[in-house]
Amino acid sequence: MALTEQGKEYVKKELDRYESRLSAIIPALYKVQEEKGWIAKEDIEELSRVMDLPASAIQEVATFYTMFNKKPTGKYHIQVCCNVTCAMKKGRELTDYILKKLDLEEGEVSNDGLFTVSRVECLGSCDTAPVLQVNFDYHENLDEKKVDLLLDQLRK
Amino acid sequence: MAVQYLTEHYDDKDFVSLKGYKAKGGYKDLEKAFKLKPKEIIEMVKASGLRGRGGAGFPTGVKWSFLPDNGEERFLLCNADEGEPGTFKDRLMMEKAPHQLIEGMLISAFAINSKKSYIYIRGEYEYVAVILEKALKEAYDAGLLGKNILGSGFDHDMDVYRGAGAYICGEETGMISSLEGLKGQPKLKPPFPAIKGYLGKPTIVNNVETLAAVKYVIRDGVDAFRKYGTEKSAGTKLFSVSGDVQKPGNYEVPLGYPLKDLIEKECGGLLPGRKLKAVIPGGSSAPVLNAEEAYRATMDYECLAEMGSMLGSGAVIIIDDSNCMVDLLHVILHFYHHESCGQCTPCREGTGWIEKLSRKIVSGSGRLQDIDLLDKVAQNMKGRTICALSDAAALPTISFVAKFRDEFEFFVREGRSKVKGNIYAQSAH
Incomplete structure (x- = not known):
């Protein structure tokens, strides 16, 4: 499980914050990283379900930006x-x-x-x-x- | 002499809060703007000669007047991505005076009739984003944002959006892609964002310092704003000076200020016993100046363009004779290769190729023809891509090789840096 319940709530709110639901992807990835330190493939799949967005859309954003840790990272x-x-x-x-x-x-x-x-x-x-x-x-x-x-x- | 125009109250710790900002006359210029017609504001900004402070130096009022006059929804985007290596002025402005930016953005939004704006800030500036969010909340609570602002009938919402580590998002169409929730890849122009920008809607993208300066055009009027600067480079500018000077930092000076004075008067001169070798005058994308050029340069758009460089973002990197130019070019090229978004072949392949060539030379295994090849590949990367990143890698390369060819040749012939001392290039590559 990638996100806590509060994390999921946050992500759902972000989906309505911007003109396009896709704009919530960066904030959502930040939330995952804040909660567990890095972003795994399963996290992207879970975000895809929570956000009702294609996993590919989330994956391409996660891999484009260097501040998202794609492997385990120290505290x-x-x-x-x-x-x-x-x-x-x-x-x-x-x-x-x-x-x-x-x-x-x-x-x-x-x-x-x-x-x-x-x-x-x-x-x-x-x-x-x-x-x-x-x-x-x-x-x-x-x-x-x-x-x-x-x-x-x-x-x- | 350094001036305190935009930065007048930056030493006042309370200036960051709405209360402290209002105590210095904050938001009075928004009231003033509301009494003007939007078109009048645009004309004032045009007449003020204010040019973009983020890099390109495009006249702000002219940019605004590209918006179509068809009542279509439009957006204002504040570029707070500040990724150009050497630049740290927007960070200071947002940290010390978030309301100055918000007021400048509100006046600008009113002028272009935009009901929604974003401040797109680089992810690394997390603590600054928090300062901005706090200021936005204060502004909402005080009726300075939202519906019918100060009884003007003008509605406006403003939000902060964090990037996540991508230099390319400082390019305005890359920023728009990023805000849309996509990879931050630039889009082909035309259509320019003013016609087709964020979500396909007309969008104006302006730098933090540009938007803050708009407030001063309204406050003081066109003539007073033009009191600083030159005919074609009006106003003051914040320069982020770093590198080999006694007192690096942000300095606000009138445009047209001599670079020599900036180094010697504002920054306390060079380090003891050192000689000036080079200056990068406008961020690492700007072609380098040698010492002779640097000492006769003035810090305005025209002079630096005439010298074949550019004012850029105002990031002035002072390089003394203890540095190896071959090594520094390699550092710069590593950066551009890392940051190329990969869309356009000349950039994706070119940045990789020239980085590799520069590494070959600093590792001591370069050949003389590699120096010419560096130049040749860079020449072929210019002006052939969707955005300016390819040029941003090519131009420093061409200028480093042309102006410091002796250092490149020495490195090739001797397999070591011409500069004596502990040079990282020799020990680690």
């Missing part, structure tokens, strides 16, 4: 910007540092289920490069020390 999704300014400010080296420290490959879930690390594109925070997001939260002006502290806090 904390660490998304490090490696675009131009962050690259100039050592965002790529920082990503390598985090991966090494957590002994992870990009996209994997750590054994304790806490972390997944991804390289992402510009997060719109270039004046505070290098930058990462843990789920939706920004962490700015980073260096290795600050990252150590952040990981410790997240583990608590």
